[in-house]
Amino acid sequence: MKFTKMQGCGNDYVYVNCIEKELENSNEIAKVVSNRHFGVGGDGMIMICSSDKADFRMKMLNADGSEGAMCGNGIRCVAKYVYDYKLTNKENLSIETPSGIKYLDLTTENNKVVEVTVNMGSPILEAKLIPVISDNDKVIAEPIDIDGVEYKITCVSMGNPHAIVFVEDTKNFQVEKIGPSFENNKIFPDRVNTEFIQVIDRNTISMRVWERGSGETLACGTGACASVVACVLNGKTEDEVTVKLLGGDLKIKYDREQNLVFMTGPAVIVFEGEIEL
Numbered sequence: 223m224k225f226t227k228m229q230g231c232g233n234d235y236v237y238v239n240c241i242e243k244e245l246e247n248s249n250e251i252a253k254v255v256s257n258r259h260f261g262v263g264g265d266g267m268i269m270i271c272s273s274d275k276a277d278f279r280m281k282m283l284n285a286d287g288s289e290g291a292m293c294g295n296g297i298r299c300v301a302k303y304v305y306d307y308k309l310t311n312k313e314n315l316s317i318e319t320p321s322g323i324k325y326l327d328l329t330t331e332n333n334k335v336v337e338v339t340v341n342m343g344s345p346i347l348e349a350k351l352i353p354v355i356s357d358n359d360k361v362i363a364e365p366i367d368i369d370g371v372e373y374k375i376t377c378v379s380m381g382n383p384h385a386i387v388f389v390e391d392t393k394n395f396q397v398e399k400i401g402p403s404f405e406n407n408k409i410f411p412d413r414v415n416t417e418f419i420q421v422i423d424r425n426t427i428s429m430r431v432w433e434r435g436s437g438e439t440l441a442c443g444t445g446a447c448a449s450v451v452a453c454v455l456n457g458k459t460e461d462e463v464t465v466k467l468l469g470g471d472l473k474i475k476y477d478r479e480q481n482l483v484f485m486t487g488p489a490v491i492v493f494e495g496e497i498e499l
């Protein structure tokens with residue numbers, strides 16, 4: 223199988239062109255190729271497919287083979303893939319995902335994409351739709367017991383579920399130890415992605431993430447969007463925020479008038495290859 227390894231802020235996936243032919247058994251293939259010792263290595267696999275509703279369609283699978291309905295870093299890389307490999311010459315693209323059609327603006331230099339802005343759509347706050355089990359309609363700064371310690375979570379879906387936790391210091395936070403207990407807590411019927419956020423100032427936050435199905439990653443685009451929405455809801459930041467991740471920075475804008483979230487960030491090709499399956 224031919225592939226291109228790409229990354230956005232260090233959130234790396236194996237990209238496969240499925241425009242002519244979809245992959246059979248893609249959940250199993252995602253597990254194999256994502257393995258960092260026996261496969262290509264990545265946080266998961268992303269398939270670029272044709273669409274009858276938009277310019278292209280994206281399907282994303284986590285490293286454990288489970289599907290995510292949206293991937294913020296992935297969708298920017300899909301835009302770079304289709305433009306740089308000349309599958310389109312459009313600099314304004316629409317990409318269908320299981321969480322709806324997203325609209326993207328490409329910034330190019332020397333006929334290559336260097337940065338992409340994505341209209342990520344409206345955040346979903348209704349507990350039932352995220353889904354998170356709660357007595358309240360929305361989960362904002364609600365206490366949760368994780369391994370005997372009380373944390374406060376704010377829950378937001380950007381097409382996929384996120385729980386946001388404010389911490390004193392992201393650098394020394396034990397994400398690997400605590401992340402799985404959030405992911406698999408019984409109040410999240412579909413599991414959850416968890417963002418640990420340190421507020422630096424009213425326009426800057428530091429974030430680490432434990433991703434459902436992939437573990438700690440260097441960045442999560444939907445997670446950065448959900449976190450800025452959570453910051454605004456908790457009165458911690460303005461609505462334009464630089465999110466500092468282990469793998470780089472994302473610029474997020476929560477346009478409250480339109481109730482839309484915009485994400486701007488890089489997309490990079492790392493290498494191309496072929497793997498025997």
Ligand SMILES: N[C@@H](CCC[C@H](N)C(=O)O)C(=O)O
Pocket residue numbers: 233284289290291292293294295296382383415433434435436439441442443444445
């Ligand atoms: N890294 C992604 C999100 C990938 C999916 C997520 N792990 C899930 O299962 O919902 C991003 O950049 O948004």
